[in-house]
Amino acid sequence: MLKYSGQIRLLVAVDCIILGFDGEGYKILLIQRGFAPEKKKWSLMGGFVQPQESVDEAASRILGELTGLKSVYLEQLHTFGAPGRDPVERTIAVAYFALIDIQKYEKQLSKEYHAEWFPLKEMPELIFDHSQMVEMAKNRLRYKAALHPILFELLPEKFTLPQLQALYEGLYDTTFDKRNFNRKLLSTGLFVKQKDKDKDSSKKGAFFFKLDQGKYLNNFQAFLKFIPNPEKFLVP
Structure with missing residues (x-):
């Protein structure tokens, strides 16, 4: 087999930042590392190419092994290649982030990896440079959500406007005016109001909505202006 002479072979790995939303706040899916170094410490789900x-x-493949999922939002984030990032061997890691509806897929998680959901704000210390990967994923998601309706990937088929507001407020760590936020949402024409209500949060209840998938896909590049002063988040 023909090879490039005088070159050192490197390992290539992928690491997945798996994010979910439980209706109140963001969560991240982590596993306990099963081998040395850093055995039993918390880690992103990853593996070698x-x-x-x-x-x-x-x-x-790696996302499927952990969650059983084959069709979720998965996007390449960044390549991490510092020489000492893995103490065992020189390893280049390509990070991805995935957006998952927790309610739909929580029961599919593989028990083999001891996976556990953590509130994103209470994330434990992670191995290697995984915390840096998570921080970069949060910034990328803030950037993209200011331009595109990407956060709907985190929601179940039916959702309420208060849930949607909590979704955006949690990402940007801010509070929106309820009436103004709802007006902007409904003005997009992306939502179909349902007849039934969510009665769990209050006696009066809140109507469920569904996303109009046709309009959603056709207008994915449309700027929705859900975010006040969105230009502050538009640094990719």
Whole structure:
């Protein structure tokens, strides 16, 4: 087999930042590392790219092994290549972030990896440079959500406007005026009001809405202006 002479071989891995929303706040899915170094410490779900697969295929495979999912929002984030990031061998890591509806897929999680959801604000210390990966994913998500309706990937099929407001407030760590926020949401024409209500949060209840999938896909690039002063978040 022909090889480049005089070159050192490097390992390539993928790490997945798996984010969910439980109706009140953001959560991150972590696993306990099963081997040294840093055994039993909390880690992102990751693995090595195999010779026969691309990095995208490796990310999808690893996500599937943990969650059983095959069709979720998965986006390549950044490549982390500091020489000493892995103390065992020189390893280049390609980070991805995934957005998951917790309610729909929580029961599918593999018990083999001891996966556990943590509130994003209470995330434990992670191995290597994984905390840096998570912080970069949060910034990328804030940037994209200011431009596109990407956060709907985190919601169940039916949701309430208060849930949607909590989704945006949690990401940007701010509070929106309820009436103004709802007006902007409904003006997009992306939502279909349902006849039933969510009675769990209050006696009066809040109407459920569904996303109009046709309009959502056709207008994914549309600027929705859900976020006050969105330009502050538009640094990718």
